[in-house]
Amino acid sequence: MRSSQELKLKGIPVSPGIVIAPVKIFKRKRAQVKERILKPTEIEDEVSKFTKGTEKLISVLNELKMETKEENLARLLDVEISILNDTEMQNDVILLIRNKRRNAESAISSVFNNRKESLLKHESSYMRERANELERLGMDLIAMINDDYSREDFGFDGIIATESLSIEQALRIVRSNAKGVVTEVGGRTEHSALILRNFEVPTVFGIEKITKLVEDGDTMILDGGKGVVIINPMDSTLNRYFFIKSGYERYESGLASERDLPAITVDGKEIGLYANIDIPEEADRLLDLGKYGIGLFRTEMVFNEYSSDEEKQYQIYYDIAKKVYPNSVTIRSFDVGGDKFYSDYTEENPFLGLRGIRVLLEEQEVFERQIRAVIRANVHSNIRFMIPMVSNYEEVLEAKKIFLRNKKLLEKQQNNVNQPRFGVMIEVPSAVFILEHIAELVDFVSIGTNDLTQYTLAVNRKSLRVSKLFNHLHPAVLKLIQITTDICREKNIVVASCGEMASDPYGVVLLVGFGIDEISCPSSRILEVKSLIRRINLSDAEQIAAEAVKKSNHRAVKDLVGEYLKSVMPELLEFYE
Ligand code: PEP
Numbered sequence: 001m002r003s004s005q006e007l008k009l010k011g012i013p014v015s016p017g018i019v020i021a022p023v024k025i026f027k028r029k030r031a032q033v034k035e036r037i038l039k040p041t042e043i044e045d046e047v048s049k050f051t052k053g054t055e056k057l058i059s060v061l062n063e064l065k066m067e068t069k070e071e072n073l074a075r076l077l078d079v080e081i082s083i084l085n086d087t088e089m090q091n092d093v094i095l096l097i098r099n100k101r102r103n104a105e106s107a108i109s110s111v112f113n114n115r116k117e118s119l120l121k122h123e124s125s126y127m128r129e130r131a132n133e134l135e136r137l138g139m140d141l142i143a144m145i146n147d148d149y150s151r152e153d154f155g156f157d158g159i160i161a162t163e164s165l166s167i168e169q170a171l172r173i174v175r176s177n178a179k180g181v182v183t184e185v186g187g188r189t190e191h192s193a194l195i196l197r198n199f200e201v202p203t204v205f206g207i208e209k210i211t212k213l214v215e216d217g218d219t220m221i222l223d224g225g226k227g228v229v230i231i232n233p234m235d236s237t238l239n240r241y242f243f244i245k246s247g248y249e250r251y252e253s254g255l256a257s258e259r260d261l262p263a264i265t266v267d268g269k270e271i272g273l274y275a276n277i278d279i280p281e282e283a284d285r286l287l288d289l290g291k292y293g294i295g296l297f298r299t300e301m302v303f304n305e306y307s308s309d310e311e312k313q314y315q316i317y318y319d320i321a322k323k324v325y326p327n328s329v330t331i332r333s334f335d336v337g338g339d340k341f342y343s344d345y346t347e348e349n350p351f352l353g354l355r356g357i358r359v360l361l362e363e364q365e366v367f368e369r370q371i372r373a374v375i376r377a378n379v380h381s382n383i384r385f386m387i388p389m390v391s392n393y394e395e396v397l398e399a400k401k402i403f404l405r406n407k408k409l410l411e412k413q414q415n416n417v418n419q420p421r422f423g424v425m426i427e428v429p430s431a432v433f434i435l436e437h438i439a440e441l442v443d444f445v446s447i448g449t450n451d452l453t454q455y456t457l458a459v460n461r462k463s464l465r466v467s468k469l470f471n472h473l474h475p476a477v478l479k480l481i482q483i484t485t486d487i488c489r490e491k492n493i494v495v496a497s498c499g500e501m502a503s504d505p506y507g508v509v510l511l512v513g514f515g516i517d518e519i520s521c522p523s524s525r526i527l528e529v530k531s532l533i534r535r536i537n538l539s540d541a542e543q544i545a546a547e548a549v550k551k552s553n554h555r556a557v558k559d560l561v562g563e564y565l566k567s568v569m570p571e572l573l574e575f576y577e
């Protein structure tokens with residue numbers, strides 16, 4: 001399997017930065033789960049083995065929590081602790097031991113696997129990524145009951161290669177000397193990814209079989225911005241990367257020097273710059289970066305844990321709004337649907353089924369609970385509320401009515417109710433064509449280019465088989481954006497953009513050219529998007545955007561914008577995909 005030849009592999013870019021260093025493999029021993037039918041006399045011993053192991057693992061996690069200085073990261077461990085404390089989980093395991101006479105390790109494995117399988121069926125990548133975390137926790141618990149639990153010593157001054165990373169391992173890595181991390185599985189929104197990003201440890205996830213492709217001591221180049229690793233690089237590659245690395249370091253310090261400057265074009269148009277967040281903890285990084293607001297808070301994780309808990313939601317929304325004040329936070333209502341949260345309900349084509357606003361109008365109690373929590377949390381008047389996936393006028397009208405009705409009800413119960421600004425996402429082509437009517441109902445819109453591309457091009461955004469056809473630079477997508485920005489300008493409402501296009505340099509030039517007011521992108525891209533905006537001439541961008549919509553295909557658009565990018569910020573093309 002292993003070769004000493006140079007091998008370049010592509011994974012998921014998790015945390016930017018270039019590292020050239022020896023690699024070390026960390027493999028957590030996979031607990032061997034042997035299924036055994038217990039003798040009646042063994043049953044209670046096995047139950048106590050399980051409960052004691054659970055207690056021990058909880059205390060290990062609690063200890064680590066105490067050692068972790070950063071409160072927000074320490075809180076991530078609470079998720080794992082609460083899974084272990086969950087009485088339903090514990091009862092399921094104990095029932096298998098007592099009723100089916102299964103030994104503890106196979107009972108744990110079966111309960112955690114069932115939960116993992118149901119998470120894997122979720123359409124949202126966020127939920128699927130939780131499945132990896134759950135599996136690791138189950139394995140740790142099995143190791144613990146078998147007295148086989150050990151903590152790796154990450155005291156290694158190089159790149160760590162591992163199958164996957166738990167929150168606990170990530171927390172220990174950021175306190176070690178490790179220079180970079182590469183894993184076989186994992187996704188961008190995993191908590192371990194968040195931790196490594198927060199601590200700026202260059203990281204690439206999702207390089208299949210990496211722990212088999214390398215040996216301890218092999219030289220590796222890891223480019224966290226591009227999601228690339230190169231094993232056993234040739235001298236010429238090494239030299240090229242030493243050069244790129246020093247260029248990158250200069251580039252980064254250049255970006256940092258603009259940290260407190262506004263995102264303003266050369267000819268003076270200021271663009272509001274905001275961050276997208278998927279989990280509340282991500283808001284903390286914004287404070288390190290400088291003061292930014294949040295242009296898209298995806299609340300699917302909140303739905304998963306607290307859809308029936310108004311108080312908990314209120315606390316989450318209130319905390320975030322307070323953190324980013326005086327900037328604003330745009331809270332997007334739950335964008336759930338398809339087969340995601342109705343376990344007894346599946347449909348053949350979930351992306352065209354019950355999703356986003358369609359679910360919210362069917363599940364009005366859930367919707368109203370969130371609306372109330374959002375309105376109550378708007379103490380500092382810096383919250384905007386946004387509805388996903390709208391495709392017709394009546395649903396926006398209905399959602400607005402529900403929103404206003406709840407505001408009125410709250411006014412009867414408390415003083416000082418501040419109505420959040422109300423907006424919709426533009427991500428279905430039909431909404432673009434009736435936007436002049438929708439505009440009468442909203443204070444702002446935000447273009448979700450991920451779904452707008454999916455629904456315009458009839459390309460499932462998650463399908464690898466058609467991923468080559470998914471491109472937000474397709475002239476048809478650009479025309480829809482142009483219509484949207486034109487109508488917003490005419491109707492005098494704020495128009496933002498929050499999909500992937502807003503962090504793609506080519507996309508940013510075009511969005512600015514179409515007249516976008518605000519851009520919201522992952523926090524890791526904020527500084528370079530700002531730096532690019534500060535090099536763009538609005539009049540040039542307008543001209544390029546006007547020409548781009550006349551092109552026949554995305555390649556022609558890319559060439560057109562690429563020429564301009566090369567002239568204003570060539571470094572950007574060098575360091576990112
Ligand atoms: C989008 O569709 O572009 C968007 C920002 O929403 P999401 O990616 O959460 O569907």
Ligand code: MG
Nearest residue numbers: 427448450451
């Ligand atoms: Mg969307």
